Amino acid sequence: MAGDVFPVTDTMVGVNAQQITAGTVANTSIVGAKQYYGLKIVSVGLGAPIVVDNPGGITGTQIDAIAASAALAFFSPVPVPGIKVLSGGITISGGATMPGMVVYWL
Numbered sequence: 337m338a339g340d341v342f343p344v345t346d347t348m349v350g351v352n353a354q355q356i357t358a359g360t361v362a363n364t365s366i367v368g369a370k371q372y373y374g375l376k377i378v379s380v381g382l383g384a385p386i387v388v389d390n391p392g393g394i395t396g397t398q399i400d401a402i403a404a405s406a407a408l409a410f411f412s413p414v415p416v417p418g419i420k421v422l423s424g425g426i427t428i429s430g431g432a433t434m435p436g437m438v439v440y441w442l
Contacts, residue, residue: 351442356428358436366441367391367425372399373440374414375428377406381435391425399426406435418442 351373356364358379372387384404390396399419400412421441428439 351440354439354441356430356434356437356439358434359432360430360434361432363394363430364428364439365391365393365425366427366439369421369424369426369441371418371442372414372421372426373418373442374400374412375402375437375439376412377402377408377410377435377437379436380405380408381433383429383431383434385434385437386429387439388427389419389421390423390427392427394427394429396423396427402437 354366358381375385375387382405385402386398387400388394388396389399400414402410402412426441
């Protein structure tokens with residue numbers, strides 16, 4: 337996203353950013369993701385988002401979890417080379433209390 341501060345390395349050229357509005361009730365699926373680079377909190381909420389390696393729903397291998405009520409500008413501590421996605425995409429949990437966030441993927 338324009339103006340978004342993100343620690344980009346040589347291995348992260350071409351990273352995509354998907355914004356998820358605070359309070360989005362439905363789960364958000366990103367089909368075609370090959371590498372997960374983390375998420376950044378852009379507005380506060382009481383929810384605790386999780387990310388799973390499965391574009392079809394919130395079941396599967398959990399690859400990231402953010403604590404409830406994460407601080408504004410918190411960036412998930414994913415290793416710099418990212419996490420390889422094995423199932424062809426990821427899903428981020430939704431809910432009325434979820435914070436606004438930006439998900440980074442390739």
